Amino acid sequence: MDIPDIALKILARLPLKSIARFRSVKKEWKFLIDSDYFRDYFISLNSSSSTSWSIVQIKPHKLTLDIVSHHGCKVLGLTRPPGSLVSFFLETKIRQVLVLACTDGLVLIYAKSSNGTLMYYIGNPLLQEWFRIPLPSYIIQMDLGKNSEHFKDVGLVTEIKSGMVVSYKIVVLVAYSAQFEFMIYSSDSGIWELRNVACRHRFSLGFIQRKSIALNGILHWLYTCMLTSFIVAYNFYGGYNDGVDNDKCRSIGFPGSGKNERFKRTFTTSEGFIVYLNEFYGNENRTLRVWRLVKYTDVVAEAWQLFWEVNLVSLMKLGIDYFPVVMHPLNSEIIYLWSRNKKSLILYNLRTHLFSLHKEFEVDSKCMDGCVLSFNDCSKYMETIYEYISSVQGGPSHLLFSQYVLPRWLHRLPPPPPQPSNDYIAVLRCYIR
Template sequence: MSKLSRPKHNSKKKRRTLKMEILEVTLVNVLVRFPLKSIARFRSVSKEWKLLIDLDFFRDFYISFKSSSSTSWSIIQTNPHKLALEIVGHHGCERWGLSRSFGSLVSFFAETTISKLNVLACTDGLVSICVETSDGSPMHYIGNPLLKEWFRIPQPPFRNFEKLRKHERFSNSGLVTKMENGVVVSYKVVWLLTHVAKVEFMIYSSDTGMWERRFVTCLHTAMWSSQDKSIALNGFLHWLSNLTSSIIAYDFYGGCNGVDDGFHIIPFPFSGKDEILRFRRTFTTSEGSIVYFNEFCENENRILRVWRLRKYTDGPQAWQLLWDVSLVSLIELGIIYFPVVMHPLNSEIIYFWNRSQKGLILFNLRTKVFTLHKESEDVRKCMDGCVLSFNWCSEYMESISRYFLSSFRTGHSHLFFSQYVAPSWLHHLPGPNPT
């Protein structure tokens, strides 16, 4: 080949490469406009599309592009009950574009006939489930219901495990994750059994595919109850204390920090010497933080206060006051209500259950404007652009309503609600190959 012909060859190659880059950039800008439900299907179009979608660049660009998009989420009941597990669902949101709510997606093929199914925990798009076979045997699964990936957790190889599992102080509802760049890279299934002055953790890790047994010193094990659920966030599990007005937290990825063998006991914030709580203690998550909210009676007025957990300490620096709002607009209408959860992605919104009209109140803490959504109404768009759907919600609310009355403020504390939030990206189930 002559020297004069080489530039032509190189020029054609550069033009071809430039053309491919332009086509790739164009394809990226087209794909990011679709919901994740469609993106999941596009991965099977061709090998090139799959490689492009699986790039870290595409994931980061997609998450950034959809940062303001509404996301599907659900309110899950955690009290053992015969009714549906998902009592309120938000679907049809921009990011995922789901035509059905989360509860209808929890389906998979098990090895045998299932007589009972119970959702134990929901964390970062993953779900922990216990199913009961026709002969009463339990099987535990971890899964990503949106991608229909499920993995059966092997039974712990501990001696006398069946005896431990039937103990009244045994709980199998813990699930924590490790996140990197918005993707779940690891999870741990956590079961616990309380003993005198110590807690026994049974932990299955997706990193090792094995169980470990961990005994942790805790002088006040009576703070736990076998029926209590936990809330997971950033590798921590958080429980309500049964004895004190506090939250118990343990870091399953950070290890022991030299404080009570890794336990943190965080008292709830104190509003003042004349503090009169209207509801039992509870907490939830919102915008990536643990939040605590309650009503206080002051000068014959009801004040809703919302705090965000900032530090795992027992000092005044632990909590930050986010909202201090009068609820006159609700009281003047004679609405009988109790708090449910904060919106997981918007800390301006709190959900109340209206007992008098059997509906869900969405209250904006900034504008003090509220909307009422009844279970008997037709499906319609909610405030955040999602379709709000109910599933035996009013019956569940009535079954737990006495817990919130002032005459029932003594006794054990419980978490009656959990949140399932659809992930911001298509992360697959870590660890062993799912089924």
């Protein structure tokens, strides 16, 4: 490869937006950029830098993916919110588009054409690669006009090797009687398969929040009944690395005494872990505790590791009425809270106890991770969901937020195996604009 070493080092220090353009200059550049060596070198140089990501609402929502977005980060160099990368569907004749799931840089979309046809699309918005996924047969046989909601109760998990997505699975939670029933589409086979999965505990499907959080090939649902709530988890790529009931769903209770907890049960992700946080009050003090899920077991003391225990006295002195939103997905020192009385997003550093307030109507500004922070109807959404999280006694727990994190590298979307004509459509467009 006739490329000077100094050119390689300079290239690796550019944002991915620029590297993607260099990839199309000539074959030698493409060969270099696509090599494992260059990928590993680029990631090592940027391991401590933040990449673009968004806070999104967990419910079927419009194509405007972000309610809070981080862009202008060093790794990607995007000048616009990550959610804008799914704008391809605005340029088509599709009548309705909903974002169903975001996992490891991939986005799953539900769409309805102008003639009423229902569809799934899987895509890598960063590279503008989109594939249409064939419908599962059980939905095709239904009265689609009355049962289109089945299209929206969907999860997305991936398998990652050497930092690259090598396969994905689309999961529809169909039913639960004595066991779970899933319809699963795999990028490896290109077909839908039915899988029945037993669980250690019997419980009603009606108390499971249909929206899930994906991490490391595992889907996590929130189960809540009266004042009882826990996480239901299943590994779609097999095993929990403990050799116990690997083919079963796991149910994991939440830590804490269940008393003096200020917020409803919910959870998020940060630095490759499922994270649960809640505030405990007593003797006029409020203490925020953050746990990491370290083992998939129903023994709570073994499942969770207490990671942070912080007195938020600085917020209390300001009289800020807040509730938790998410942890920073790449930095477990930073928590995001929403202040109702200040109508602001609070970024709080759990290590330094420093925090900043960001209002939606203000000019986009730099946040703690060095990215530009911007909003999209965030205040409006926060007010609509406040009634669900203002008191643990007031109703069921909810999954209300998640993160859409763009990858640190230009990994391609694993294409489905070849199908008969019209069973799938591949759409390839230009690299990052």
